[in-house]
Amino acid sequence: xxxxxxxxxxxxxxxxxxxxxxxxxxxxxxxxxxxxxxxxxxxxxxxxxxxxxxxxxxxxxxxxxxxxxxxxxxxxxxxxxxxxxxxxxxxxxxxxxxxxxxxxxxxxxxxxxxxxxxxxxxxxxxxxxxxxxxxxxxxxxxxxxxxxxxxxxxxxxxxxxxxxxxxxxxxxxxxxxxxxxxxxxxxxxxxxxxxxxxxxxxxxxxxxxxxxxxxxxxxxxxxxxxxxxxxxxxxxxxxxxxxxxxxxxxxxxxxxxxxxxxxxxxxxxxxxxxxxxxxxxxxxxxxxxxxxxxxxxxxxxxxxxxxxxxxxxxxxxxxxxxxxxxxxxxxxxxxxxxxxxxxxxxxxxxxxxxxxxxxxxxxxxxxxxxxxxxxxxxxxxxxxxxxxxxxxxxxxxxxxxxxxxxxxxxxxxxxxxxxxxxxxxxxxxxxxxxxxxxxxxxxxxxxxxxxxxxxxxxxxxxxxxxxxxxxxxxxxxxxxxxxxxxxxx
Numbered sequence: 439x440x441x442x443x444x445x446x447x448x449x450x451x452x453x454x455x456x457x458x459x460x461x462x463x464x465x466x467x468x469x470x471x472x473x474x475x476x477x478x479x480x481x482x483x484x485x486x487x488x489x490x491x492x493x494x495x496x497x498x499x500x501x502x503x504x505x506x507x508x509x510x511x512x513x514x515x516x517x518x519x520x521x522x523x524x525x526x527x528x529x530x531x532x533x534x535x536x537x538x539x540x541x542x543x544x545x546x547x548x549x550x551x552x553x554x555x556x557x558x559x560x561x562x563x564x565x566x567x568x569x570x571x572x573x574x575x576x577x578x579x580x581x582x583x584x585x586x587x588x589x590x591x592x593x594x595x596x597x598x599x600x601x602x603x604x605x606x607x608x609x610x611x612x613x614x615x616x617x618x619x620x621x622x623x624x625x626x627x628x629x630x631x632x633x634x635x636x637x638x639x640x641x642x643x644x645x646x647x648x649x650x651x652x653x654x655x656x657x658x659x660x661x662x663x664x665x666x667x668x669x670x671x672x673x674x675x676x677x678x679x680x681x682x683x684x685x686x687x688x689x690x691x692x693x694x695x696x697x698x699x700x701x702x703x704x705x706x707x708x709x710x711x712x713x714x715x716x717x718x719x720x721x722x723x724x725x726x727x728x729x730x731x732x733x734x735x736x737x738x739x740x741x742x743x744x745x746x747x748x749x750x751x752x753x754x755x756x757x758x759x760x761x762x763x764x765x766x767x768x769x770x771x772x773x774x775x776x777x778x779x780x781x782x783x784x785x786x787x788x789x790x791x792x793x794x795x796x797x798x799x800x801x802x803x804x805x806x807x808x809x810x811x812x813x814x815x816x817x818x819x820x821x822x823x824x825x826x827x828x829x830x831x832x833x834x835x836x837x838x839x840x841x842x843x844x845x846x847x848x849x850x851x852x853x854x855x856x857x858x859x860x861x862x863x864x865x866x867x868x869x870x871x872x873x874x875x876x877x878x879x880x881x882x883x884x885x886x887x888x889x890x891x892x893x894x895x896x897x898x899x900x901x902x903x904x905x906x907x908x909x910x911x912x913x914x915x916x917x918x919x920x921x922x923x924x925x926x927x
Contacts, residue, residue, distance in 0.1 A: 462562065462648040462787055463760065464711040466702075467779070468695060469518070469652070471511065471571060471659040473755060474721030476738025477688050481755050483736065485675050486685050490696030494715060495757045499768040499805065503885075504756020505775040505832075506719050509745055509820055511599075512546075512573050514718040514752075514776070515654075519554045519574070519589065521780030521798045523817065527552050528921025529574070530863050531822050535598055536576035542925040544576035546862050547583045549921075553792040555780050557590035559650045562787035565640060567593040569632040570625075570654030571600070579612050587614065591652070595632040601625040601656040604663035605687070624665060625656045626694035634701045641705050650783075653698070658687040660722065662732035665690055677734075684734040710762045712786075716776065717754040720744045741890040747823045747830045747839060748890055764805045771885065772804040773832060775816050795919070817912045821863065827880060831909045835885035838905040840876035840913070868922040876913075879906055 476482055480492040480500060507517025512533040513524035520527055529546050536544040556566035568591045575583040578598030586594035594614060601608035605625040611618040613632075621628055633653055640649060664686035669679070671689075676682035695715070702708040721735025723743045735743075742748030756774060758764070777798030784791045785800050799812045815833040827839035863871055881895040881902055894900040 461710055462564075463762065464648050464707055465559070465564075465650045465783060465786075466698075466711055466713045467518075467652050468698070468713065468715045469515075469570075469654045470691060470715075470717040470755075471654070471656050472719065472722050472733075472735060472744060473658060473688070473691075473717035474735035474737050474743075475740050475750065475753055475755060476736040477658070477721065478755050480757075482738050485672065486688050488688060488692040490692050490699060491715060491757065494695070494699065494713065494759055497761065497766045498713070498757055498759030498764060499770055501756035501758065501774050501804075502769060502771045503773040504716060504754055505773065505816060506717065506752045506754050507776045508818060509719045509742075509747055509751030509823065511571075511659075511718050513820070515572075516548045516552075516574055517797075518718075518776040518779060519548070519556075520552050521555075521777055521792075521796045522552075522794070523777070523797045523819065523916065525819050525863070525916055525920040526795070526797075528863075528923060530820070533573060533576045533599075535578065538927075540576070541927060542864070543862050545923050545925060547575035547577070548589070550584045550588060552589075553794070554589045555783055556592075556650055556652070558780070558784055558789045558792070559648075559787055560590050560592075562648075562789045564648045564650050564787065565644065566591050566650045566652075567595075567633070567636050568652040568654065569595045569636075570597075570629045570652075571656050572596040572654070573599050579615060579617075585615070593636055595629070596654075597656070600659060600661065604661040605656055605690075606663035624663070624690055624694075626691045627697070629653060629655060630694040630698045633698060637701060637705055637707070641707075648787075655691050655694070657691040658684060658721075658735060660730050660733055662687050680732045681734045683732045687732075708761060710760075712760040712763075713758065714779070715755070715757040719752055720746070720750045720754065739889050742825060745820075745822070745824045747818055747820055747827060748825055749837075749884065749888065751820075751823070752818060758805065760805070768807070770804065770807060772807070772809060773816060774801050774804055774810070777816070778810070814912070815908055817909070819913065819916055826878070829876070829909060829913055831905070831912055832884065833905060833908060835883055836901060836905055837882045837884040837890070838902075838909050839880040840906075840909050841878040842874050843877045844870055844874040862923055862925065863920065864923045864925040866925065871922075872917045876906075876910065879909075881905060 479488045480495045506514045508514040513529045516529040517524040534540045577583040602610045609620040668686035669682045672682035672685040722733035724733045737750035740750035742750035778801040782800045817831040819829045827841045830839040879895050882890045
């Protein structure tokens with residue numbers, strides 16, 4: 439009965455969108471690392487030049503309310519690949535490379551029983567590849583934890599986390615389980631060259647087979663390194679060389695993106711390829727840690743940065759282009775999230791969605807300027823947030839944030855409970871996590887108040903009761919479904 443329902447839904451989708459009946463689209467996700475909402479020229483940056491990405495926006499839709507699945511890298515990527523709030527997969531924060539002293543944090547990873555986008559698309563005849571930053575496990579490349587190939591990528595070229603020693607001449611890439619060794623060039627260019635080589639081979643061997651490609655730049659995450667000629671262009675306008683390096687870093691990923699988009703044109707793929715360009719989370723805060731000296735990213739008008747659950751933590755640049763289906767030159771404020779990718783791609787490919795709770799929804803109506811029909815509001819839970827509130831929810835034009843009892847206060851060494859900042863949710867703190875609730879709320883009419891300046895929890899015209907009820911329902915359900923790791927040695 440379930441399969442019949444999904445098949446009928448897909449047929450209805452074909453009737454609504456006749457072009458889908460002709461040919462399954464190729465799908466290309468381009469994911470930047472720590473790119474801020476205000477870091478692109480087409481999103482208002484006054485100095486950084488991004489002509490290729492700007493052109494991508496002119497040829498498609500620029501979404502001004504586009505969200506990542508989390509305000510930090512590893513959970514954001516796990517959420518994107520699974521269509522589920524990453525807590526449900528047990529990934530709560532960035533994952534360090536495994537060492538014994540990191541055990542309590544590094545034990546977390548995207549487990550083998552998670553259902554991923556490439557796994558589902560392969561059922562519909564797609565071939566799949568990824569190139570770039572993986573960051574869904576701590577034990578990268580040994581069989582102890584699932585690797586990109588286990589997530590159903592037919593071809594993968596990746597690093598565990600950052601390119602090392604920096605974006606320039608990295609040495610830590612692995613291709614299909616084999617260490618590659620030192621490479622020449624800059625990471626974004628190397629990542630794109632791998633994709634183009636793979637696409638050319640695929641075109642020769644299987645020209646009619648649809649493909650899914652997941653391109654995950656390391657830029658502009660630290661340690662930032664950029665081509666000298668681009669740095670020189672920005673020195674006259676930058677505050678210092680470090681800022682010029684950051685500006686050049688964003689321009690360099692723009693150059694790589696342009697090269698990839700040109701290859702799609704040359705190979706005849708551009709017309710029927712759904713391209714999504716976005717970021718894993720908001721920008722890093724300058725000098726938050728000693729080596730963040732080139733983190734000059736900006737959230738533009740948004741409040742907060744990476745690691746915050748105000749808008750700046752997870753509202754990110756979002757561009758979608760699909761010439762065969764969508765009208766060019768649009769700017770839309772419809773909320774879309776990376777959690778929406780998996781259910782949308784399933785419906786596009788005619789694949790039954792996984793029989794588990796999904797937090798995303800089909801975003802296809804947004805491509806025609808229509809609201810997305812969501813079974814539940816978009817919501818985020820990040821226990822290690824740098825702001826007081828750790829759980830948030832967007833419902834239409836409204837947003838609510840909740841502060842959990844029993845968490846460390848911001849800017850205070852005095853604990854108010856035992857859920858320690860920086861520790862993965864585990865068997866030891868499970869009871870506290872499940873029993874805690876909210877002791878304070880923030881409410882914003884975020885569709886108009888993009889900067890979250892006017893707090894409305896005491897405003898009688900705001901739907902505070904309904905929002906608090908939805909936030910509490912989300913959290914109560916989540917804490918009984920999320921993974922509690924066993925951190926015993």
